[in-house]
Every structure is written in C-alpha cells, then in structure tokens.
Amino acid sequence: MASFKFFFVVTILVMFHPAAISFVSSSLELGDQCSLDEDCNVGLGCYKCGIEVARCVRSNITYPFSVVNNSMPFNKYAFLTTHNSFAIEGKPFHVATQEDTIVQQLNSGVRALMLDTYDYQGDVWLCHSFDEKCFELTKFNRAIDTFTEIFAFLTVNPLEIVTLFLVDYVKSPNGLTKVFTDSGLKKFWFPVKNMPLGGQDWPLVKDMVANNQRLIVFTSAESKQNTEGIAYQLKYVVENQYGDDGVKPGECSNRGESALLTNKNKALVLVNHFKTVPVKILTCEDNFEQLVDMIKTCYLAAGNRWTNYVAVNFYKRSIEGGTFQAVDILNGKLLCRRDDVHAC
Structure with a gap:
C-alpha cells in the first residue's frame, strides 16, 4: 500500500x-x-x-522534391512566394508585409522572394517606397545583407532552388551585378541563355541542382537583360493583377504590364493574392479558402494552367492549412493531377 x-x-x-x-x-x-x-x-x-x-x-511547407523527387521540369512545381519579403515587422513607421526574417521564411519553405531594389546612399537598398526613390523613412535593409542570407541558405541546402522577383529601380551601372557578385550569389546563377522561350519546359530540377544553377532572378527592368544578364520577368512569366483589384472573388485578370494569362509562350504563372493595405490580423482570411478559390479561378483564366508561384502577405497567418496547404494542392495538380501532393 x-x-x-x-x-x-x-x-x-x-x-x-x-x-x-x-x-x-x-x-x-x-x-x-x-x-x-x-x-x-x-x-x-x-x-x-x-x-x-x-x-x-x-x-x-511540404517539400515536393521529397514527395515526387526532382526529376520533373522546373515549371511543373509550385512554390510559396512572399510579397515584399524584405518588409519585415520591427521598423517604426514602416509598412510591413511579413513578420518572419528572410532566413525564417526560407527555412519554413518559402522559395520565391519579392524584393524592391533602389539606389540609396551609394549602395543598393531594399525599400518600400514611391516616386522610384528610396528615402530614410522607407528603407528596410541593404540588399547585400539579404543576398548574403540567401547565399548562406543555398550553400547549406544544396538541393533547393530560390527565385527572386525584383521590382528594380536601381539606375547605377551594374549596381545589381555588383551586389550579386559581392554576396557570392553569382555562384548559383541560372543564366538567361538557359531560360526557355515559346512556352517550352524549363530544365529538369535535378539538372539545375547538378549544375548548381539554383538561383533564378527576374527583374522588372527590361534593359537589365541586355546590360547585366538579369532576366526580364515579363518575358518568361504571366501574372494576375495584384492588390485589392487582384483579390476579387471569381475574377482573375492579368496584371496590366503582363502578357495575357492565356499566353502560353510564357511557361511560368504567378498568382498574386494580397490586399493593397496589409493588415496582419485579417490576412488569415485571405490565406486559405479565398486563396484556394483564387488559384482555381486563375487556373481557368490562364487556359487551364496551374500557377507556379503564389504570392501572399504574412504567409503564416491563415486558418488551418493556410498557404502551405494551398501549395500542396498546387503541387498535387501539377505533378500528378491529384488534389494534394501527398496523394502523388
């Protein structure tokens, strides 16, 4: 007892x-x-x-390469994308769209980053600004610091591929090239000459990995493709409208600068799904059921093509499966025509 x-x-x-x-x-x-x-x-x-x-x-995220392997063309996979990835909480008077650092985003499975680049004080900065100029109150971080973090991630994750979408206001000659070189990211550069045109499939992921060409960079500045070898985004990607005009239920119109979503000469599709004014506590309502509905709407609008990149604010703010489940659905559709990548 x-x-x-x-x-x-x-x-x-x-x-x-x-x-x-x-x-x-x-x-x-x-x-x-x-x-x-x-x-x-x-x-x-x-x-x-x-x-x-x-x-x-x-x-x-669920890593699609671990579920279905990496033997498919790059454009047969879907990737979680953060809008204004650099606009991280913590800077007073700044408008934030993310709460995680770049390192945290990458470690959580984000594989495409949207970055706004500007000339400022003799360097390249990441800013959320206006009038194509960066100011003291709109700057977030030096580009070299963020690029160095991306370099470190790619170095310790040799099977992963990262895409950068640059809203590019850098006017200094070879200004971006210098930052990519100084950060070490040129080591992973996917060259423009290898990017397919005419809607052809991209190289197999396993070949991109074997060749260590694991950084895809797109710029909004058309001239940079000729002057610095940085791919002009609209030559390879179609995308829908961003902001409030891009989150209307049942609608998926193309961004004004983009080719029509039905233009299959571009092999990659980007779906933007974020409000014009980011409100973290309410973003969860956008980031699951509404997001999945938008993905399905854009599938039809893009001529029965599933998106490769889905861009959101506050990517972890969601209800239940959230953005991660949405990407699982996309990869299931792309890789095996199932409703979830786990069913492949």
Missing part, C-alpha cells in the same frame, strides 16, 4: 511539473485552440485570426 501511495504522489508531481505540462500541452492538433507555438504539434504554429481565439495552424 505504501508503495502504491508513493507511486501515486510521484505521478501527480510529474504531471504537474512544468516540464511535464509543457510536454502534455505540446500535443495540440491542427485547428485546436492554443496560447503559444509550443502548445502545437511539430509543423504547426499558434496564430490568431481577427477576433477569434488563437489556434494551431500549419507553419511549414
């Missing part, structure tokens, strides 16, 4: 020991109410949506 009492007391003490409580509370599943990220199972985070209670939602 004494031994039973001892066992009972020890059991109670263990159950109420902080470490045990932490262990027990870390078993919350997708959709369960939570207080901290640590409350949720691996692969989930605790996020609040509007006035609702915080719940466990997905917090990282």
